[in-house]
Amino acid sequence: MNLHLHSSVTKLIENIEITGSKSESNRALLLQALYPALHIENISNSDDSEVMQKGLKILNGEVDIHHAGTAMRFLTTFFATQEGREVVLTGSQRMKERPIKILVDALKQLNASIEYTDNDGYPPLKIVGKNLSANKVTMAANVSSQYISSILLSAPFLQNGIILELEGKITSVPYINMTLGLLSQIGVTSTFEGNVIKVEPIADIEKAKTIVVESDWSSASYFYSIIALCDVGSTIKLSSYKKDSLQGDSVLAEIYKDFGVATTFEDNTISITKERAVARDTSIQIDLSNAPDIAQTIAVTSFGLGIACDLSGLHTLKIKETDRLEALKAELGKLGAEIEVTDKELHLKPSDYINPDIAIDTYNDHRMAMAFAPLALKTSIIINDAEVVSKSYPDFWNDMKKLHFNLKEL
Numbered sequence: 333m334n335l336h337l338h339s340s341v342t343k344l345i346e347n348i349e350i351t352g353s354k355s356e357s358n359r360a361l362l363l364q365a366l367y368p369a370l371h372i373e374n375i376s377n378s379d380d381s382e383v384m385q386k387g388l389k390i391l392n393g394e395v396d397i398h399h400a401g402t403a404m405r406f407l408t409t410f411f412a413t414q415e416g417r418e419v420v421l422t423g424s425q426r427m428k429e430r431p432i433k434i435l436v437d438a439l440k441q442l443n444a445s446i447e448y449t450d451n452d453g454y455p456p457l458k459i460v461g462k463n464l465s466a467n468k469v470t471m472a473a474n475v476s477s478q479y480i481s482s483i484l485l486s487a488p489f490l491q492n493g494i495i496l497e498l499e500g501k502i503t504s505v506p507y508i509n510m511t512l513g514l515l516s517q518i519g520v521t522s523t524f525e526g527n528v529i530k531v532e533p534i535a536d537i538e539k540a541k542t543i544v545v546e547s548d549w550s551s552a553s554y555f556y557s558i559i560a561l562c563d564v565g566s567t568i569k570l571s572s573y574k575k576d577s578l579q580g581d582s583v584l585a586e587i588y589k590d591f592g593v594a595t596t597f598e599d600n601t602i603s604i605t606k607e608r609a610v611a612r613d614t615s616i617q618i619d620l621s622n623a624p625d626i627a628q629t630i631a632v633t634s635f636g637l638g639i640a641c642d643l644s645g646l647h648t649l650k651i652k653e654t655d656r657l658e659a660l661k662a663e664l665g666k667l668g669a670e671i672e673v674t675d676k677e678l679h680l681k682p683s684d685y686i687n688p689d690i691a692i693d694t695y696n697d698h699r700m701a702m703a704f705a706p707l708a709l710k711t712s713i714i715i716n717d718a719e720v721v722s723k724s725y726p727d728f729w730n731d732m733k734k735l736h737f738n739l740k741e742l
């Protein structure tokens with residue numbers, strides 16, 4: 333489905349409800365599979381959480397997690413530690429290009445039984461579940477934090493817990509802290525000191541516990557972008573959010589101050605308001621190694637405002653749903669941007685014109701579709717394969733209609 337978008341709105345006052353974070357949901361679902369007394373509220377309705385729920389129930393045979401990176405990584409340790417289960421864990425064509433060797437090698441240090449069915453280092457994986465009693469692992473921490481979270485999530489269920497030594501500069505750190513935060517909510521003790529993480533085992537949780545998943549901050553980013561591109565005085569209220577978030581992408585509230593957007597918290601709602609216009613000589617400079625999923629949103633907001641933007645810490649973007657650095661370069665380039673990328677940085681020059689009616693390719697990447705959509709406030713734009721949004725945010729286009737964007741299927 334290709335969607336033509338335009339919007340004649342300049343000032344917005346609206347409310348949007350976003351479902352639970354897919355990162356928190358996929359962690360909570362795995363913990364619930366290990367400790368069935370656990371209840372989960374405000375779970376994500378994303379495709380990635382749906383494949384996670386289905387995958388966790390499969391005892392033997394093929395488990396297809398499509399495009400879901402967290403499901404692929406988290407389920408690898410899960411199945412490796414489930415005695416009596418034997419699966420082939422596979423995914424989409426792109427998933428078969430997303431590396432997993434660091435995690436598999438780490439699990440092999442614990443004597444896990446995992447084989448590559450096609451290409452060494454990449455899914456699919458044939459996994460024979462075993463009762464693992466070893467507990468010392470060393471692994472590289474500079475490629476994806478999901479490998480680390482994967483081991484930590486199943487760690488309390490292991491006989492002797494885990495002592496994990498991390499090598500190299502740790503990337504996407506808030507996601508590791510999110511994992512430890514959720515473990516703590518169900519009563520698991522852990523420490524993270526320097527480059528060593530220790531998780532204590534627990535046979536079961538003490539009594540029925542509930543994890544209330546906070547709504548998804550990465551999804552909120554598209555509304556920050558919309559408000560940044562609207563007139564002063566525009567406000568969107570988003571629920572349900574907390575000030576003390578487990579999600580690193582909540583740094584949006586700080587970052588978007590530079591785009592003239594203020595955030596206020598009231599109960600479980602945030603109001604994001606355009607407070608001031610942004611001067612054309614503003615230049616945005618941010619290291620996003622702790623919040624890689626908002627890189628596309630920030631680059632597109634900067635382009636929409638015509639201001640310069642230099643993003644660093646983007647070394648993980650090449651192995652996500654697509655090579656996001658190349659995808660941004662190609663698509664912003666089509667719109668007329670002067671943009672350069674390296675394998676970990678993006679540099680955008682100030683500009684004063686956006687080419688109209690450009691069709692944005694989305695490369696099976698939900699965030700390409702959602703990050704470019706706000707530009708409809710500036711010019712009419714086409715989003716190709718717009719259904720990709722369901723990976724994290726199936727209601728996205730309906731919510732855009734609530735914000736008075738005109739959507740026409742081509």
Ligand SMILES: O=C(O)C1=C[C@@H](OP(=O)(O)O)[C@@H](O)[C@H](O)C1
Nearest residue numbers: 355402476477478504507624648
């Ligand atoms: O643990 C998680 O839930 C995630 C970790 C991040 O991945 P990396 O650690 O690979 O950067 C992030 O990009 C992804 O969307 C979700």
Ligand SMILES: C=C(OP(=O)(O)O)C(=O)O
Nearest residue numbers: 399400401402625652653
């Ligand atoms: C990178 C992402 O997801 P995953 O790695 O879980 O596929 C994302 O949602 O932006």
